[in-house]
């Protein structure tokens with residue numbers, strides 16, 4: 001169902017490093033979310049008729065859940081803060097998710113308080129409904145991430161590489177990678193959504209021992225999630241030119257800026273987790289800003 005993803009040796013600013021091309025995992029799933037939803041993809045769930053989740057209108061998880069629901073013939077109901085302009089001219093993840101039949105609802109219509117969190121705190125099945133927390137943060141993600149860890153382990157055995165890096169949203173992928181690569185490699189990550197404390201609280205919420213928590217590094221300044229920063233766009237263009245790889249504009253740009261800031265890029269194994277459908281809307285926003 002998923003192909004084993006290749007590793008490439010590249011360099012930027014004269015610094016060599018490796019890239020695990022997990023963005024090439026599948027044509028239909030953004031790499032990271034393909035790993036996370038593998039558990040659900042792989043099994044039959046005869047009782048499930050629909051999936052409910054919530055988050056942003058450009059989320060990679062939203063798009064991947066739309067793909068999963070189409071494959072499984074489930075109805076997909078997604079709750080978000082509705083942006084009328086985006087809805088009129090949908091692009092990227094939103095456009096694709098709507099094409100896959102996603103039913104979009106205004107989050108204010110939810111008849112319970114999501115700020116209570118417990119409803120969306122873990123993946124669960126209630127009657128005929130599968131409930132998925134924002135960003136796919138759940139224990140079930142381990143199954144797919146374990147397979148990624150095995151591929152990484154095979155690579156590390158061949159090369160003298162001891163450090164693995166990936167940027168975090170919920171931190172689920174980084175945490176489980178460190179768990180499965182314990183004693184094999186150090187996993188390093190950067191928080192892209194909140195700060196360091198937020199990321200640690202996300203690690204804790206998954207209930208793993210603190211010895212599995214990845215090392216956290218920070219970028220030179222606090223970047224707000226999904227906001228536009230000229231220096232990040234320039235960095236993205238530089239990476240594209242020098243490595244000949246398109247990285248993700250939201251997570252990877254923050255990731256590389258933290259790696260440069262902490263001088264940790266050399267010889268690291270960088271996990272490219274996909275998310276390129278999300279770039280389409282980001283590039284539009286950057287272009288609109290540059291024209292102004």
Ligand SMILES: *Cc1c(COP(=O)(O)O)cnc(C)c1O
Pocket residue numbers: 030032033060061135167168169170171172173174248251273274275276
């Ligand atoms: C979801 C996502 C992440 C964040 O993954 P977490 O497991 O939530 O930390 C990083 N990069 C891309 C491209 C993603 O889609």
